[in-house]
Amino acid sequence: MIFEYLAILRRRSDSGPKLERLPLALGTILTNGRTTTLARVCDSHLNRRELIITAGLVAAAAAATMTGLSPGTGSAAPATIVFPVQVAPGLFVLPRDCWGADLPPRRAIDAETVQFLLVHHTASSNTYPSGGARDVIRSAYAFHTSAAKGWADVCYEFFIDHDGVVYEGRDGALAGPVRADATGGSQGFAQLVCLVGDFTDTDPTAAMTDSLVRVLAWLADRYAVDTAPGAMTTFVSRGSQRYRAGVEVTTPTIAGHRDMSYTECPGDRVYAGLTGGLREQVHAQRAAWRGALLQAERLGPTRP
Numbered sequence: 001m002i003f004e005y006l007a008i009l010r011r012r013s014d015s016g017p018k019l020e021r022l023p024l025a026l027g028t029i030l031t032n033g034r035t036t037t038l039a040r041v042c043d044s045h046l047n048r049r050e051l052i053i054t055a056g057l058v059a060a061a062a063a064a065t066m067t068g069l070s071p072g073t074g075s076a077a078p079a080t081i082v083f084p085v086q087v088a089p090g091l092f093v094l095p096r097d098c099w100g101a102d103l104p105p106r107r108a109i110d111a112e113t114v115q116f117l118l119v120h121h122t123a124s125s126n127t128y129p130s131g132g133a134r135d136v137i138r139s140a141y142a143f144h145t146s147a148a149k150g151w152a153d154v155c156y157e158f159f160i161d162h163d164g165v166v167y168e169g170r171d172g173a174l175a176g177p178v179r180a181d182a183t184g185g186s187q188g189f190a191q192l193v194c195l196v197g198d199f200t201d202t203d204p205t206a207a208m209t210d211s212l213v214r215v216l217a218w219l220a221d222r223y224a225v226d227t228a229p230g231a232m233t234t235f236v237s238r239g240s241q242r243y244r245a246g247v248e249v250t251t252p253t254i255a256g257h258r259d260m261s262y263t264e265c266p267g268d269r270v271y272a273g274l275t276g277g278l279r280e281q282v283h284a285q286r287a288a289w290r291g292a293l294l295q296a297e298r299l300g301p302t303r304p
């Protein structure tokens, strides 16, 4: 699926839209169930930020290797190269296989009808090496699929780390909209974007905020979510501890988890950002991309 999607993107980018680079700048290699990131600077058109991300991921891979964390033991499993997918100009998403090729979803995940976008944080440590978010996501998978939660997969569709690297989270999220889960129950109708760290007292990095704006703009455009100033949407909840099933909910189209459930998520600093200009940045980014976004993203869900 992912490679099919990549092929579409490459064809599209070859034939006109203003994409100056192909999604082959970074690679992730999976060896015996452990992931190691390596650099494949296949073209010379990386911008400065992408080069910084590349350098960070390489450093993390080297550190992991030196500490014996990666690659794993044994030698039977073939290596799998996972390429980031360019979903919009300058926005790359690392497919789920880069952190979870050996951690499949526990069951099929239904498609979602998207009406709004919901921002979360992991509420985990802000101290992790470049590329180390993958271990945080793997821990989230272990918890979310445990008996304590019983979910099919990590509950968030996308993760963003403090270098601004974007990861596909829940299985299928790159291909189309999938239903989420959430602590406190999921009211439904949202795609979830989760920042890796705890933003109760700490601001997200500039790179993280920049990627958050871009991911929200891309998803809003992909799923026709209104991002005009003051945009709201109304739906009937599927059931959270704040809005029980059947209750009509009206919300801003870009919201924080605390708007849907009684929780501190996504942390005061990120929540303040949402109401302090981030929504306007998303709308401006979307407008800046208009005409440059690929037709491939506009095709919408590829699942029935």
Ligand SMILES: [Zn+2]
Pocket: 119, 120, 121, 257, 263, 265, 266
């Ligand atoms: Zn949350």
